Amino acid sequence: MAVLKSGTRVFAVLFAVGLFPVSIGALAQTREPSPPVLDKKNRKVWLQPGYIDFLMGSESYPPRHSRSASASASSIHTAIARQMVAYATHEKPGTIIIETQDRALYLVQPNGRALRYSIGVGREGYGWRGTERISSKREWPEWRPPADMLARRPDLPAHMAGGPDNPLGARALYLGNTLYRIHGSNEPGSVGQSSSSGCFRMTNDDVVDLSRRVKVGTKVVVL
Incomplete structure (x- = not known):
């Protein structure tokens, strides 16, 4: 998915395979951008905050003030109860x-x-x-x-x-x-x-x- 340059094509793929679990409105309110993360176990793609702006036509991703896409992706971990x-x-x-x-x-x-x-x-x-x-x-x-x-x-x-x-x-x-x-x-x-x-x-x-x-x-x- 990272190689797809068209926001329209990305959305089409996400909706077609049922992997788009969050609303556009919720994502639009967030600030820190990072690339999509595939949860292979649950078959979901989580579009991280800020990525929605990129899909909607932002000139560059990530924004200059943010961390690099790879650094953002590597730091996305969810704490699990012991x-x-x-x-x-x-x-x-x-x-x-x-x-x-x-x-x-x-x-x-x-x-x-x-x-x-x-x-x-x-x-x-x-x-x-x-x-x-x-x-x-x-x-x-x-x-x-x-x-x-x-x-x-x-x-x-x-x-x-x-x-x-x-x-x-x-x-x-x-x-x-x-x-x-x-x-x-x-x-x-x-x-x-x-x-x-x-x-x-x-x-x-x-x-x-x-x-x-x-x-x-x-x-x-x-x-």
Whole structure:
């Protein structure tokens, strides 16, 4: 569909195969553009906000102020409620496996299963992989932005006490001697996206649940 240049032809295809689930009016009210995403499981094409303007005759897509089409598409992930799933791995039960591409954290369980949590991951240039262990756990942790973050964002405070407004949320699981953490968030909408500086964000409810299930010393594998 991306190669079709005519908005009329795109609409014709979408309506012909029954893959157009949202109204034009709803899309016209949105601002951030990104290209169509095919949900293969449910056989639907979701036209993301702003794309409707392109189909209706906009001179360029995406608009100059927006991110590139590929970057927008890669960041479209929907947070999924934690659930028990089938999961094949050689890691022992109790191990945490983070699959950054799928925005998912798996807590390995016995008998080929795992508890799956949705997470937010590092944006482009801040992702990483490796193996660490949980070195400490903290409730409602304080936050001190690292020097490089303060250099990028001088508007940030040098220190923020723990609490509902703190970006680290309700719990933080520290990974080895690194600056990286698995933590909650004061912005649950960022879970499922690639927007962090390398840490792994969870909803406060999920990070509290995970923190209860793991202990200091737990192995964490980041893929």
